[in-house]
Amino acid sequence: MIPNRSEYLQQQAQQGQKIMGVLPALYPRELLWAFDILPAEIWDPPGDILLANAHLQATICPVVKRSLEFILKDPEVVNSGYLFPHTCDSLQNLATQVKDLIGMPIPVYTFYNPKGSFNKVTSTFYRDILFDFQKALEQANGPLDPDKLKVACELGFKIDSRLLTLQKARMTDHLNLNNREYFQLIRGGEYINPHYYLELLNQVKILDQPLENRHTRLLVSGILPPDNDTLYFLDELKVSIVVDDLLSGSRRLPVTTMDPPADPIEYLTDRFFLLPPCSTKANSLDERLHHLKKLAVEGRIHGVLFNIVKFCEPELFDHRFLVKAFKKLGLPILSLETELQPGLSGQDKTRIEAFIEILDEEALV
Ligand code: SF4
Structure with missing residues (x-):
């Protein structure tokens, strides 16, 4: 009853669906949906690591390795950009590599989640990054419909x-x-x-x-x-x-x-x-x-x-x-x-x- 991931995403892309590749883990999926973008999360894409090793140190986790391999293969289904939430240092470094060193023909977004528990500072910070992310999405997708x-x-x-x-x-x-x-x-x-x-x-x-x-x-x-x-x-x-x-x-x-x-x-x-x-x-x-x-x-x-x-x-x-x-x-x-x-x-x-x-x-x- 659950469709196969790659077949499903290929079908969606063929039907003209906007698809964004999203790295782990926490991000405001509702904001993407509001822009009619389907998030396709990238955690553990299958296959051999052939291209990614040249860009990464040996002691990097396989989530990062596999994700970079997937991105370097330039999958056609991802047509509306990549999103890198700030989950850990390794993903933050990967975002920098993909954005500034490797370069992508589609937008690369970052989303810097606050760390720590709820308080006035972290909640204000979160509202601010939501707003910044909305503005960044509007540049490529037009104004957000509230x-x-x-x-x-x-x-x-x-x-x-x-x-x-x-x-x-x-x-x-x-x-x-x-x-x-x-x-x-x-x-x-x-x-x-x-x-x-x-x-x-x-x-x-x-x-x-x-x-x-x-x-x-x-x-x-x-x-x-x-x-x-x-x-x-x-x-x-x-x-x-x-x-x-x-x-x-x-x-x-x-x-x-x-x-x-x-x-x-x-x-x-x-x-x-x-x-x-x-x-x-x-x-x-x-x-x-x-x-x-x-x-x-x-x-x-x-x-x-x-x-x-x-x-x-x-x-x-x-x-x-x-x-x-x-x-x-x-x-x-x-x-x-x-x-x-x-x-x-x-x-x-x-x-x-x-x-x-x-x-x-x-x-x-
Ligand atoms: S190091 Fe970061 S990307 Fe790798 S598995 Fe851990 S949380 Fe995920």
Whole structure:
């Protein structure tokens, strides 16, 4: 039911849809929708790295490497520019390279999210960068229609509300989707037209009664969910990821259902500061831990899987502290490192099996 990403985007481009390539992770998608631009997020494009290595140091994360490779191949589907949110130093450097050194025939935008928690300074700063981004988009796309922005915010609000409902249903076993299906659905929001995406989300059935659950329950934390082979393997082992703390997942969803948007700019500002604590927003570790503990309790999890992108500085910075804190809570941990290549190595397979055995043994005690 979820269309294939590259086929879908090619179709959209052929139909004359304006498409912007958006790098991870936090950006005001509603502003793009209001200009009739479809964001196509670039996280882990498949394929070999052939061109990008010449521009990057060896110790750069694979999200940056793969994204640059994708950009250098000059994909036809991206016709309305690239957007680089300020997620981390590596992406900020990549934005500079693409914009100033490599050069692009289409616009390159940056969006410098404020770091830290909500206060008067950060919220004013956020409103200012929204305004600057709007002005930059107007140069290439004509003046913004305020009514369109209001409609886009209403659509975003509906998508968020539905995703929060599905997330809750997943935690309480009211969703009959396996790991692969669930994350395919969540990641569909990275490239599907938002009207159609909302339709798809609304088609997902929430069960009246919880499933009889004999599965081992995991929380997964990191940038991206494990790759399809790993998710499939977890399904085979009867392990369900019932809670996520992923930058590409729940860290982009407000912690609670918001009021419907009245003023678009106020709504977008409030939404940004209602997102869960995240390593890329420089939230305090205590704040993060408090949030994760709450998720762990609500999801009645048995263990935590850290899916760490190799060389991801923001995540690695928090990882040691979080592992220690979860261990203190008596929750077993497994940390896997990924270079975002497809497939599950024999070594990781063995480590996952051993981890699940520990969880199952502890469940029997
Ligand atoms: S994986 Fe980490 S280092 Fe790489 S772009 Fe994402 S946040 Fe930045």
